[in-house]
Amino acid sequence: MALSFYGGRENASRLDRPGRRGHSRRERQELLWAGLFLLPNLLGVLVFSVGPLIFSLAMTTMDWQLVKPPSFVGAANLGRLVKDDVFWMALANTITYVLLYVPLLTLGSFVVAIVLDRKLRGITLYRTIFFMPSVVLFVSVAMLWQWLYEPQNGVINYVLGLVGIPGPPWLSSRLWALPSIIVMNVWRHAGYYSLIFLAGLQAIPDELHEAAQVDGASALQRLRYLTIPLIFPTTFFVVVTSLIAAFQLFGEAFVMTKGGPGYATTTLVYYIYRMGFEAFRMGYAALIAWVLFLLIFAVTLVQWRIARERGYGFQE
Amino acid sequence: MTRQLSRRDFIRVAALLSGAGVGGLLAACAPAPTPVPPTQAPAPAAPPPTPPPKIEPTPAAKPAAATGAQPTGEFVFTAHNKIETYDKWTDEFFATKYPTLKVRYDVTPGLSEYITKLQAQIAAGDAIDFMLNHESRAQSLGFRGMLRPLDDFRTAKPFYVPESELFTTPLPLLSWQGKVYAWPNTFASYGLYYNKTLFDKGKVSYPTDSWTWEDLGEAAQKLTSDTNGDGKPDVWGWVYWTDPGWMPGWYPTLRAYGTDHFDKDQTRSLINEPGGVACFQFMQDMWCKRKAVPPPAVLGQLGGDYAMFKQGIGAMSLIYSGAHADVMKASKDKFEWGIAHVPQGPAGRFMRVGGSSWSIPKTVRLPEVAWDLLRHLVSDVPTVASMAAAGHAVAHFPSYDKHTAPTGEIGQYVGESWKKVFAEGARKYGAAVNYSRIGVEYSPVVGAEMAFLADCSRTPKQVADTIAGKANTLLAEAK
Numbered sequence: 136m137a138l139s140f141y142g143g144r145e146n147a148s149r150l151d152r153p154g155r156r157g158h159s160r161r162e163r164q165e166l167l168w169a170g171l172f173l174l175p176n177l178l179g180v181l182v183f184s185v186g187p188l189i190f191s192l193a194m195t196t197m198d199w200q201l202v203k204p205p206s207f208v209g210a211a212n213l214g215r216l217v218k219d220d221v222f223w224m225a226l227a228n229t230i231t232y233v234l235l236y237v238p239l240l241t242l243g244s245f246v247v248a249i250v251l252d253r254k255l256r257g258i259t260l261y262r263t264i265f266f267m268p269s270v271v272l273f274v275s276v277a278m279l280w281q282w283l284y285e286p287q288n289g290v291i292n293y294v295l296g297l298v299g300i301p302g303p304p305w306l307s308s309r310l311w312a313l314p315s316i317i318v319m320n321v322w323r324h325a326g327y328y329s330l331i332f333l334a335g336l337q338a339i340p341d342e343l344h345e346a347a348q349v350d351g352a353s354a355l356q357r358l359r360y361l362t363i364p365l366i367f368p369t370t371f372f373v374v375v376t377s378l379i380a381a382f383q384l385f386g387e388a389f390v391m392t393k394g395g396p397g398y399a400t401t402t403l404v405y406y407i408y409r410m411g412f413e414a415f416r417m418g419y420a421a422l423i424a425w426v427l428f429l430l431i432f433a434v435t436l437v438q439w440r441i442a443r444e445r446g447y448g449f450q451e
Numbered sequence: 452m453t454r455q456l457s458r459r460d461f462i463r464v465a466a467l468l469s470g471a472g473v474g475g476l477l478a479a480c481a482p483a484p485t486p487v488p489p490t491q492a493p494a495p496a497a498p499p500p501t502p503p504p505k506i507e508p509t510p511a512a513k514p515a516a517a518t519g520a521q522p523t524g525e526f527v528f529t530a531h532n533k534i535e536t537y538d539k540w541t542d543e544f545f546a547t548k549y550p551t552l553k554v555r556y557d558v559t560p561g562l563s564e565y566i567t568k569l570q571a572q573i574a575a576g577d578a579i580d581f582m583l584n585h586e587s588r589a590q591s592l593g594f595r596g597m598l599r600p601l602d603d604f605r606t607a608k609p610f611y612v613p614e615s616e617l618f619t620t621p622l623p624l625l626s627w628q629g630k631v632y633a634w635p636n637t638f639a640s641y642g643l644y645y646n647k648t649l650f651d652k653g654k655v656s657y658p659t660d661s662w663t664w665e666d667l668g669e670a671a672q673k674l675t676s677d678t679n680g681d682g683k684p685d686v687w688g689w690v691y692w693t694d695p696g697w698m699p700g701w702y703p704t705l706r707a708y709g710t711d712h713f714d715k716d717q718t719r720s721l722i723n724e725p726g727g728v729a730c731f732q733f734m735q736d737m738w739c740k741r742k743a744v745p746p747p748a749v750l751g752q753l754g755g756d757y758a759m760f761k762q763g764i765g766a767m768s769l770i771y772s773g774a775h776a777d778v779m780k781a782s783k784d785k786f787e788w789g790i791a792h793v794p795q796g797p798a799g800r801f802m803r804v805g806g807s808s809w810s811i812p813k814t815v816r817l818p819e820v821a822w823d824l825l826r827h828l829v830s831d832v833p834t835v836a837s838m839a840a841a842g843h844a845v846a847h848f849p850s851y852d853k854h855t856a857p858t859g860e861i862g863q864y865v866g867e868s869w870k871k872v873f874a875e876g877a878r879k880y881g882a883a884v885n886y887s888r889i890g891v892e893y894s895p896v897v898g899a900e901m902a903f904l905a906d907c908s909r910t911p912k913q914v915a916d917t918i919a920g921k922a923n924t925l926l927a928e929a930k
Contacts, residue, residue: 201574202596202813221899287752307748309906393563396748397902412567414892415574415595 335369593632690765696898707796
């Protein structure tokens with residue numbers, strides 16, 4: 136198959152003309168210019184993506200503490216990984232986070248989007264308010280929620296106390312620390328994803344709703360049989376992007392809980408950081424990073440397959 | 452005319468251009484040949500840490516003003532807090548001896564973050580001349596080859612005072628393979644402070660020299676009370692272990708119950724031996740059975756152990772030797788207080804001493820200046836006396852005794868007990884925490900596992916076994 140740089144102005148491929156070898160001077164010049172224009176991007180991809188990818192793969196077989204030359208250890212890092220209970224806890228925490236966060240976020244954003252889709256007075260203001268958390272600096276958000284979660288004087292426990300519920304020490308309880316981070320992140324990101332849902336909802340022609348209404352469909356039926364199927368591509372996008380982001384949870388665990396209490400909020404990325412930059416086990420950290428990559432890759436492949444079967448997106 | 456480009460052509464051109472580009476980039480990024488700073492020889496097979504040789508009395512020599520050719524440029528001083536850069540005295544030192552050098556204080560708040568950043572900087576070859584180190588990290592940073600041994604400097608230019616006047620107890624734990632990698636800059640010690648008013652109210656006898664940890668536990672239980680009737684204690688018998696993962700917090704107890712973190716040769720963990728389990732049992736009982744100490748989360752939210760003691764809602768705590776003036780001020784017209792020896796256990800009495808230290812990183816640019824600064828801050832008598840007078844627990848005993856001891860009204864109030872506990876006791880019972888060569892990784896392991904002890908979800912034996920198992924793996928890997 137030929138690759139055209141000229142958007143179909145030409146019809147004949149060089150391969151269609153037997154007997155001719157090589158390029159004309161002009162063609163070569165064009166090739167050179169094309170390559171030169173592509174060079175910055177290609178360099179970026181090679182230096183910052185492909186290179187580190189290959190390098191990190193090689194690192195998985197090495198013991199490298201940065202200050203000393205790396206030494207080849209074969210599968211020793213893999214052997215350590217299998218026996219490392221903190222890695223398994225980090226993996227379990229990451230999966231738990233993904234399984235709870237992504238559905239909650241998707242559902243929450245969708246509900247917010249439906250509310251924001253109403254023609255209400257001051258709706259733009261409401262949309263701005265919902266969107267604001269996603270533009271606030273993360274560390275500020277973390278500090279704010281640390282205060283909210285404070286067991287003695289925090290607003291959440293104060294409100295719970297008013298109705299006679301003794302609130303737990305949210306961030307220092309092994310049971311509640313991860314759910315606390317999930318709730319905070321749903322709040323933080325729901326505004327952004329609700330805007331995406333909103334765009335999807337507004338793309339549904341009003342005529343369809345009107346027709347369904349004329350046919351006697353209730354609001355719930357219209358939601359179930361009209362809105363939800365029609366915004367599947369939007370839902371798919373939200374799930375894919377939020378899922379990939381969820382697998383990379385780090386900042387919250389680092390700033391709010393330091394991976395604790397115990398290992399309750401130690402996620403794979405936080406563990407990679409700890410192994411790489413605290414313990415200086417670069418090879419081992421690289422191996423965990425590859426495990427994470429393969430995990431995300433596998434989940435994304437499954438999602439692609441589902442989308443293809445449904446006939447949405449990523450068509451070849 | 453055809454302008455179509457085959458995939459093969461495209462790849463060929465792209466690869467050619469990218470190769471040239473990458474080559475050019477690498478050439479541009481290649482480090483210029485620079486003189487490599489002298490570093491220690493690579494570490495051979497690891498024998499156990501041995502106490503460094505003592506270099507004894509040396510002629511005191513006041514640092515002279517700058518003469519001759521002067522080094523120029525920047526002197527990089529890294530630390531995790533501004534206070535311990537002793538910037539006033541450091542600036543004075545440079546103004547007098549190296550006026551052509553400009554000091555840059557690179558302060559990264561938070562010990563863990565600081566050490567993480569520092570390791571990356573050293574690994575990247577950043578020039579760092581002088582660093583504030585910590586007992587929990589010093590030996591492992593030396594073991595990892597990130598620091599320069601101080602021995603040659605120490606021999607070539609000894610301290611201004613005999614080393615017997617300096618705080619050297621932690622030196623074996625700041626050394627590796629007989630080489631010293633950090634020098635103590637503070638003589639921090641922690642004694643038992645108690646609130647006499649709460650003891651009197653609870654009709655409990657004050658701590659005595661014969662007190663054991665069990666006695667402390669019993670007293671703490673009696674002193675814990677709910678004064679406002681809401682069903683929750685608001686006065687606590689024992690306010691300590693805000694962060695159970697902070698190893699110095701329970702090191703005196705661990706040693707008193709007869710064990711340590713590691714054996715002398717650092718070949719195995721001892722934490723799950725009977726003494727270690729007994730220590731953990733005592734701690735867990737305090738949290739879960741006696742309920743005489745707030746859970747770490749509550750303690751943290753109430754401002755920490757020291758703040759709670761000062762507020763008069765904690766009956767006992769282990770507090771730093773230099774805190775007397777602060778406690779006196781806080782307690783004024785609120786409560787009476789006293790100082791006593793740290794309790795003892797079946798293996799005797801141990802008092803946590805240690806703290807920060809100075810090191811010279813591997814990537815030092817001006818090693819001679821760095822050593823000159825180190826010995827100045829540690830042993831130049833007028834300087835350390837001035838630091839001590841300003842409230843720093845300096846590592847020079849005569850200055851510490853003279854300037855840190857309470858005087859005036861506070862001296863009359865607790866002077867004798869302070870002297871007994873902090874001047875005499877600290878030297879008699881002082882024990883520095885054995886973090887070992889795996890300290891950088893061991894500390895977080897202990898920190899995480901102790902959470903299970905504090906929330907009573909695992910037995911002391913389970914916690915001790917888990918820590919020991921992980922420590923033994925780390926020791927085996929750290930060859």
